[in-house]
Amino acid sequence: MNRAATTAAVAVTLAAALTLTACGGSSGSQASADSKQTLSVWAMGTEGEKLADVAKVYEKANPNITVKVTPIGWDVAHQKLVAAAAAGKLPDVMQMGGSYMTEFADMGALEPVDTKTFQKKDFFPAGWQQGEYKGETYGVPWYVDTRVLFYRTDLAQKAGVDKAPATMAELQQAAEKYQEKADTKWGLSIQPGGLDTVQSFYQFLYSAGGEIVSKDGKAVANSPAAVKALENYGSYFKKGLSEKSVRPGYDVTKDFNNGSVPMFFGGPWIMGLIDENYPDLKGKWAVANVPADETSASMAGGSALTISADSEHKAAAEEFIKYLTDAKGQADWYKRTKDLPANVNAWETGELATDPNMQIWKTQMESAKVSPAQPKWTEITSKIDSAIEKVVQGKASAQSALDAAQGDIEGLVAK
Template identity: 75%
Template sequence: MNRAAAIGSLALTLASALTLTACGGSGGAGVAADAKQTLTVWAMGTEGEKLGDVAKAYQKSHANITVKVTPIGWDVAHQKLVAAAAAGKLPDVVQMGGSYLGEFADMGVLEPVDTKTFAEGDFFPAAWQQGTYDGKAYGVPWYVDTRVLFYRTDLAKKAGIDKAPATMAELQRDAEAYRTKAGTKWGLSIQPGGLDTVQSFYPFLYSAGGAILDQDGKAAVNSAAAVKALENYGSYFKKNLSEKSVRPGYDVTKDFNTGAVPMFFGGPWLTSLLDDNYPGLKGKWAVAPVPADQASVSMAGGSSLAISADSDHKAAAKEFVASLTDAKGQSDWFERTNDLPANTGAWKSGTLATDPAMKIWRTQMDTAKSTPAQPKLTEITSKVDTAIESVTQGKSTAKAALDKAQSEIDGLVQ
């Protein structure tokens, strides 16, 4: 384990603390699940704000358990997690974003998942993979995230478009038609550069058959498929179909509402955002699967729930995590948050099973891909961010940009 690398810029004293505490565990059986106790839980963003209500409901049927939920902002989450891990003070249960899990599993601060309690087959394959590091599961999938195509159906009619684009070639053809025939300012909104540009690129990359890392965790970002995907991505900027400069915090839904942007790739939370903020758009937009290159493949994101290796409350923590990740718990969570369930059983009833739009999300998740967990995954994807920006700004060819990224990523993978 490379603990010093894992804690980044933290002081050497914290690195030493991590060395002493990270791999220890509680050293015993801990507190029994039915004993009176308090579970500490950290969750991020909106999930952190909503989880408190679920915890209150859980306590009503588990009188011996007090669940203390601490909401953490995503902007400070990594820093707080690293500091807590270094001090041996991680909460009993912690939400792990996909880019975090490999780092903290490598530190030795996460308890391996009990696969007798949590079955891999109950979850989307990509969701389970996100919680896996070095062949072992450390996170139970909580919710999933993917991207599909949002498009203006009313403007499509003006552009002479009668159906959603099914292929990448049709996507670009439609982007051009929206501009020339429907008078939109842009054809497709995709990110030109900056932090996490790679998330905008994933549908192009994966649909072309490319990847950042192969299944063995080796750099693969300059493959012929990846180069083809980045050439396609860059062509939108070269043809003035996508905006080359997008300000920080840009909200695509505003331009989608005005019609300046007729198409974009987005996540499930945007559905309710559009409905709530722009009721006048009702009936004027729809979602569709990612247009296919070799296949229709989108990114898989989301979060897992992990138990601290040092927790004295592992038994109770496991039961709480089970309540959040079984089909019933995930159906409830969807109703509260619109987060897509990672447990496929939750999709078999209610709105998730009957709503045509939800079926598109479900189908997209069946083929969605995630990047294998790595301790330095955030740093790895930042190299791809840089490569993409160099192409969208016309500073490099796709091949040269990805060759450079490949050489940099080679030194980061483990």
Template identity: 70%
Template sequence: MPRTARTASVGIAVALALGLTACGSSGGDDVAADKKQTLTVWAMGAEGEKLADVAKVYEKANPNITVKVTPVGWDVAHQKLVSAAAAGTMPDVAQMGGSYMGEFSELGVLEPVDTKTFREKDFFPSGWQQGEVDGQAYGVPWYVDTRVLYYRTDLAKQAGITKAPTDWKEMQDLATAYQKKAGTKWGLSIQPSGLDTVQNFYSFLYSAGGEIVNDKGEAVIDSPEAVKALKEYGSYFSKGLSNKSVPPGYDVVKDFGNGRVPMFFGGPWHVTLLNEGQPQLKGKWAVANVPTDKSSVSMAGGSSLVISKDSEHKAAATQFIKYLTDAKGQADWYKRTKDLPANTTAWTSGDLANDADLQVFKKQMDTAKASPSLPNWTEVTDKVDQAIAKVTQGKASAEDALKTAQSQIEGLVK
């Protein structure tokens, strides 16, 4: 998934309203993989643009296959998929984020993964889990992402600190030292409110041992672990270490470059943004794993590749996805996009094995946690967003804010 992609829980209702009653039936006899045919593929955002180049290479090696790639913007991807599902016009292969999986599996439009061809053990656990719904895999992990801590090493040295923070106390001590000794405006950039605030909160919640919904499908956001995490998160705002008001479209990379913000949680794409957009920072920043409470656990993101239940080209689609997700294909995809490989074997050689910063991401992915594949996950996390905002703005205690969220979420997961 992209950094801001969301799914709308109304998708199922919309699809049903459009008459989606027969999805899940076979599209007819499957065309053999070696027969001449055209595969339709939808890929989102930047991946949609890059995949067309890979498809050309694939076609040269497989002249019987024409791969028709349609790039789709993430802002319209959900609605296009819902409409296609309702009309029975899903592409043979589609890119799908974990937050879509529960919804579209419930609609009955996804083909279960062939687990003889795609083995769970070849992928990061959280990457595989993003494609699962109720224990059934519907998506093959294509790429993954997670969040790690970015920090200014030069400003840390000015503040008298020469190593990355490893736990919550060290992270807050560094944030304080940045302000008091290095003269930064803020100590740590974390989101105070608004859409997807929960993505910044996950590093605190999961590291404390908390969850929003547990493996049994029960709401547990008011647990002692979650309360502890939100208290810690809120303390950055009550102590003036983090900005209570962040404008829409805020560019943390710019403030990281000018020194107003010396520390933030970011994804792998921030490496490229910093190298290309803030070249003056070369050698003055580093990444570190999420500081621990009970452990170091970050959120898992990324995308999977799914096959339409009604596709008549399942065999060819399976072979194309195999090409994209084996170790060689994953290493090639990283070179083209800088998307982190979901296949762990791709990390054992080349740049991925030798780059110390990338290995920080790999270590974080080893423990990263995937969100539950619930059709209404967006509604669930919206309640957590609201609770976080109450605390960061000083309008409620962590206990009271999460008690309210717990009650709201219980009504959504019954």
């Protein structure tokens, strides 16, 4: 799917719709929090599936509230949200990815957060920052996300790799050893192209000291650090250490289990998938912080919960979000999904406080980088997706691919 084209295709309709409807405030009457009503909720991916179970628990404790959860695939989430905004048909509550927040806040499609009800001090700074735009907060952090290195420890022993790679040079050396001595098909799984390839690239980009757009709003996609990072990224495909063509819906954990992929960068929910689907792998894998280049840095992702500016159920929506984002709700959500809680108070007890693996995630979150607040961020990152794919397929050098991306991005950056 060409995300940039999709966004452009609905842009005219969206602009017209917002002009006609003056999106940014509900013209209908507001229902009280405890009156009988139905809340419509959109949530993405696995979260959309798991949230339906939580909603049932919530309904039992709040019999006047019916929560209708609609799961949306991440591959079509942006398209559906933009189209719904254009039609004036956004749900009451939406899961909003960090990369989408600024765009929809800029549209006037989101209700500002009541910062007396939801307080910044209760959440990881990186999670809260993703909901901020032009002095307002538009999303309550639901979970935070970053990436760390997953690696097969049993295959590492066969390969003569006695510790987790600590540097980017060691990462490539380990990938080569896995292939040569442990007979793995690949050395490292990283995304070769397609939607959100940039999320696979961030670990290389940020660790090299690169950015796409600087904090002061300048496009820096072809900086020396960014070029260095993409050359490093592309070298895995050039050397045959990573697969150049990955089928849609590819599940890296299957190849991690069968041993053809010994290393990959992944999010916290993957730990639960491995434990649940491949119990025989217990004790044969581990996680480690992103190998350092200039530094060890990963993306700060995650999702927030937002309320539509046009919702007629804002009070009930706020109560439901409170339930999901307080310390108790966050600890329960972690048990269900392995998503990292955004509420820092949830980390003070239980597995989150005692598991050494969780300290790796916590350390990585502390250095993770938040995407800049740019309304056209999804279009901006699509240019990087394309640049990466050109390099991977041998159609362009890192320098020329990023030079082209830089030219496109300069016209998209908010002045």
